[in-house]
Every structure is written in structure tokens, then in C-alpha cells.
Amino acid sequence: MEDEKKGTRLSRRSFLKGIGGGAIGTAVISTGLVKSDSAEGYSPETSGAGGNRATITLKVNGKAYRVEVEHRSTLAExxxxxxxxxxxxxxxxxxxxxxxxxxxxxHNMYACSQLAVWMQGKDILTVEGLAKGDKLDPLQEAFIEHDGPQCGFCTSGQIMSGKALLMKNPKPDEAQARRGLSGNLCRCGNYNREVAAVLAAAAKSS
Ligand code: FES
Ligand code: FES
Structure with a gap:
């Protein structure tokens, strides 16, 4: 039984780190997501047939990546x-x-609503950048402890919004935590646990 519990815990850890596996201009100010100054850094080297591609450098989780992308590609893609x-x-x-x-x-932003070519010179943090080696971020730990993931599909987005909130406000109250996660829908309706995880991570950081 203990082994089974441990196995569940380990797989959840791996899952969270890897939703976690390898490596938004929409403004939704009322939900805590902020407007991007996206187009500001738009100066890609154009290439490809018809000039529809660009070579850009993306800084993701502290590493620089040189990639060729289509002008229409989103950051999420x-x-x-x-x-x-x-x-x-x-x-x-x-x-x-x-x-x-x-x-x-x-700032927490929707990567599906940002063009990749707008991202030059910006610091991008994804869920893969939270853990330090085998050590999960305290917020990831709190999601495990509070059963934040149910099906898990929304979890990395919830964690990134929670992380952005804690970076700006290390001690949010419950209303602030709810607002910080309010741009993230959870089809499993697990909102109370996701908020509890953010508050627990904040409490631990004291
Ligand atoms: S908001 Fe980007 S995939 Fe739904
Ligand atoms: S845990 Fe299933 S959608 Fe949020």
C-alpha cells in the first residue's frame, strides 16, 4: 500500500515536472493576464519562399534557441x-x-495568442523551467500535496499563472489567488484545490 502510494506520488512528480516533458497577445486584464507589448520587438530576419519565414532567437527557461519559424506560427506551436x-x-x-x-x-500570457516572431528579446518561462534538477518548484509540490491535477490538462497553465502571481505578490490572499488563476479554465472544476495549492506555496515561502 505504501509502495502504491509512493508510486502514485512519484508519477505525479514526474508528471508535474514534465507537463513538464522535455522544454498571448490577447489582453484579459480582468483575469490577471496582461496585455503584451508584442509587436515592439518584431524585427525578424525574413527568409523562405515568399518571405514567409523568419529566423529568430527565443530565450526560453534561460536558454537561447535559434529557430526558423513561419510568420504566422504562434509561440505555443x-x-x-x-x-x-x-x-x-x-x-x-x-x-x-x-x-x-x-x-x-x-507576466502570465496565453502562448497561443502570441506570434513567435514577437518574442525576440523577451524572457519566456515555461513549466519545464520551474524545477531545479530533481527538485520541483514549491508551487509544483503544493499542487501535488493538494491534488491540484485531476485530468491534468489545465495544470501547467494553472501553475504558470500561480507562479506569475507569486512572483509579483508572494503573499496573496484567497481572493487574489482566485483572481490570479481566473484566466485558466479547469474542465474538471478543481478550482478550490488549485487555489489552495497557490496559498499553500505562498505560506511555505515565509
Ligand atoms: S488560451 Fe491558449 S490554448 Fe486556450
Ligand atoms: S484538472 Fe482537468 S481540466 Fe483542470
């Missing part, structure tokens, strides 16, 4: 398909569900 960072999920692909949330220059 490039993270997943070019960099193999599949912890960023695509749910609605239209700025509604929050599954694709990453942190850009300290």
Missing part, C-alpha cells in the same frame, strides 16, 4: 513543435482556456 517543450498545452487555441499559459517578462 513553436515551443511544442520546434523546441519539444510540450508542457505548454493547447486547448482552445484562441485565447480562452489558459492551457497554454507561460510567463513572458514576468
Amino acid at each position: 513553436v515551443l511544442r513543435d520546434e523546441l519539444g517543450l510540450t508542457g505548454t498545452k493547447i486547448g482552445c487555441d484562441r485565447g480562452e482556456c489558459g492551457a497554454c499559459t507561460v510567463i513572458i517578462n514576468g
Whole structure:
């Protein structure tokens, strides 16, 4: 029984780190997601037939990646398909569900609603960048302890919104935590546990 429990715990740890596996201009200010200054850094080297591709440098989780992308490619697509960072999920692909949330220059944003070519010079943090080696981020630990993931599809987005909140406000109250996660839909309706996890991580950081 203990082994079974441990096994469950380990698999949840791996899952969270890997939704976790390998590596948004929509403004939704009322939900805590902020407007991007996206187009500002748009100066890609154009290439490809018809000039529809660009070579850009993306800084993701502290590492620089030189990638060729289509002008129309979203950040979510490039993270997943070019960099193999599949912890960023695509749910609605239209700025509604929050599954694709990453942190850009300290703000939680929908990666499905940001063009990759807008991302030059910005610091992008994905769920894969939270753990330090085998040590999960305290917020990831709190999600495990509070059963934050049910089906898990929304979890990496919830964690990234929670992380962005804690980076700005290390001691949120419950209302602030709910607002911080309010741009992230959970089809499993597990909101109370996700909020509890954010509050627990905040309490631990004292
Ligand atoms: S996939 Fe980006 S908001 Fe739903
Ligand atoms: S845990 Fe299933 S969608 Fe949130």
C-alpha cells in the first residue's frame, strides 16, 4: 500500500515536472493576464519562399534557441513543435482556456495568442523551467500535496499563472489567488484545490 502510494506520488512528480516533458497577445486584464507589448520587438530576419519565414532567437527557461519559424506560427506551436517543450498545452487555441499559459517578462500570457516572431528579446518561462534538477518548484509540490491535477490538462497553465502571481505578490490572499488563476479554465472544476495549492506555496515561502 505504501509502495502504491509512493508510486502514485512519484508519477505525479514526474508528471508535474514534465507537463513538464522535455522544454498571448490577447489582453484579459480582468483575469490577471496582461496585455503584451508584442509587436515592439518584431524585427525578424525574413527568409523562405515568399518571405514567409523568419529566423529568430527565443530565450526560453534561460536558454537561447535559434529557430526558423513561419510568420504566422504562434509561440505555443513553436515551443511544442520546434523546441519539444510540450508542457505548454493547447486547448482552445484562441485565447480562452489558459492551457497554454507561460510567463513572458514576468507576466502570465496565453502562448497561443502570441506570434513567435514577437518574442525576440523577451524572457519566456515555461513549466519545464520551474524545477531545479530533481527538485520541483514549491508551487509544483503544493499542487501535488493538494491534488491540484485531476485530468491534468489545465495544470501547467494553472501553475504558470500561480507562479506569475507569486512572483509579483508572494503573499496573496484567497481572493487574489482566485483572481490570479481566473484566466485558466479547469474542465474538471478543481478550482478550490488549485487555489489552495497557490496559498499553500505562498505560506511555505515565509
Ligand atoms: S490554448 Fe491558449 S488560451 Fe486556450
Ligand atoms: S484538472 Fe482537468 S481540466 Fe483542470
